[in-house]
Amino acid sequence: MRADLAASYGEERLPRYTSYPTAPHFSPEIGAGTYANWLAELPATASASLYLHVPFCREMCWYCGCHTQIVRRDELVEAYQQTLRREIALVADTIGRRIKVEHIHFGGGTPTIMAPEAFIGLMAAMRRAFFVLPSAEIAVEIDPRTLTAGMVEALKLSGVNRASLGVQSFDPVVQRAINRVQGFEQTASVVGMLRGAGIARINFDLIYGLPHQTIASCLDTVRRSLALAPDRFSVFGYAHVPGFKKHQRMIDESVLPDGPSRHDQACAISNALNEAGHVQIGLDHFAREDDPMAVAFRERTLRRNFQGYTTDRSEVLLGFGASAIGHLPQGYVQNDVQLGTYSDAVADGRLAAARGYGLTADDRLRADIIERIMCEFGADLGEICARHGARPEAMLNAASRLKPLISDGVVRLDGDHLAVSRDSRFLVRSVAAAFDAHLDTAKQLHSRAV
Incomplete structure (x- = not known):
């Protein structure tokens, strides 16, 4: 990386381009009625990917930029997964047939906050509503601090074959500053449980630019992570937007790395992963040379969607849950962000799409x-x-x-x-x-x- 260019361009605020146009340009003019028409117009040959958003966590990580809320009562989570089931059936009925599904991704929040039997039931509901191909990739985002042995068994029984673990940093000083204390041994134990259950495809999420973070702490996190041999890494720069995410005000801005320091951290992580044999994929992903994502990068079939880089070639992404975004040939749709409004719409038998964008x-x-x-x-x-x-x-x-x-x-x-x-x-x-x-x-x- 050239430091002079980082200084010239690095402070600019820009989209990550997981869609174009990006979500701030979505409008309420595209709502449930438009979404219903778009679903009904899908060609008979179309295949789809599914994204399910579970907006709950047990505690708030102060760096988080996701749509999530803290829950202590499991009844709220149970009610939400029942709403997801109803929305799945509603969308499938609107399409009018069991569309083929090649990828499923559970994002959050913490999807594994659900009870194991609820997760199994939700996956069964998806298989009834859609034709989930035997070769489908089924991925789940996991907080290693709360994963139980019972949930690992549920993931196995449900056919989950990829797990994405939030690591961010193993530096205890950084962890305390972002309200996410997660020991290396805890993470290693979860990786062992998943592999023992046959879930061998493991992703790690890392972040640079966090409070108190240094090049040395970044490299120590990479070294420890490599010892657990994940297939892929996602490496993101922390986006400090306290005006948009109020909980980020808990982070002391005076100990955030400046632009040149962020540049140096990103460069150090990239070099360390490259030296360990991981290929850089686009902006922020790294994968082993034999990983399907690295193969897609070499063959120029790599795609980008709301989950980042993907090997998914489907032209249809169906989003389920509050705030979830879908992509159809005609444009983008996003469900209502407010949990109550989203749930009420589905309970009334209505699609929950609240805004979107029709592509020109x-x-x-x-x-x-x-x-x-x-x-x-x-x-x-x-x-x-x-x-x-x-x-x-x-x-x-x-x-x-x-x-x-x-x-x-x-x-x-x-x-x-x-x-x-x-x-x-x-x-x-x-x-x-x-x-x-x-x-x-x-x-x-x-x-x-x-």
Whole structure:
């Protein structure tokens, strides 16, 4: 990474481009009625992925940027999973057939907060409503601090084959500063339980830019994590947006690393994982060379959706639960964020979609370009524009933010082929933003570019 570029571009607030346009541009003009029409219009050959959002945790991690709330009563969790079952049946009925499903992802919050028997019942409900392929990847996000042996058995019986564990940092000073104390031995025990149950595909989530974090503590976390041999790492920069996430006000801003320090931490983690044999995948993922994600990266079939980088090739993502976002060929839909309003809609037999976005031809073109940049650190503008009936020169002329990136050596342009320089790949979001016709730099909801 070039430190001069990190200083020039690193403070800019930019989307992570898990969608285009991004969620702040969704509108209530796209609601339940539109969603119902879009579902009914899905072609007979369509396959889908499912995302289930479980917005509950036992305690709040102060760095968290997710839609979640703290619960002490299991009755609330039980009622919510019953609502999820009703929503699944409602969506399936609206589609009118058992659509094929290739990927299922449980996100949160803490999905494993459910009772084991409730999780088994929820998976059974999905299999009744949809044709879940035997080869489907079924992934669950896990908080190692609360996972029980009974839940591991439930995951096994339900066919879960990938687990994503939140680690963030093993530094006890950092852990206390973010209200997430999680010992290495505790994490290692959970990894052992999962592998013992046959759930061998393990992901770790790490974060840099946390309070009191240093290069040394980042590298110690990487070293300890590698000892547990996960298949993949997701490495995110902490997004401090206390105006948007009020619990982040519990974090002392005076001990947050500055821009250059964040850059150095990200660089150190990347180098350490590369040296350990993990291939960097796009902006923030790392995988073993034989991992399906690394293969997809090499074969240029990698995709990006709301869960980050994925090998999922489905054009349909159905979101279930409060705040869950779905993606259909026609556009995006998001369920109501408020748990009560979401639950009331489903209880009344209505789809819970509260806002969304209908894609235009220009949006689809730009989304295609941005996804290739985010996934491949480059894009063949000629080929992409030809598929969309557009001219690459017109797209380049409209991308005024691209000019300084070219001048600074971040981007190379060879005819219609754009490539991000290898030592500038950490600025891939800045390059993608050059093609974002909706970008509003005044919004502070996004994280820093570095």
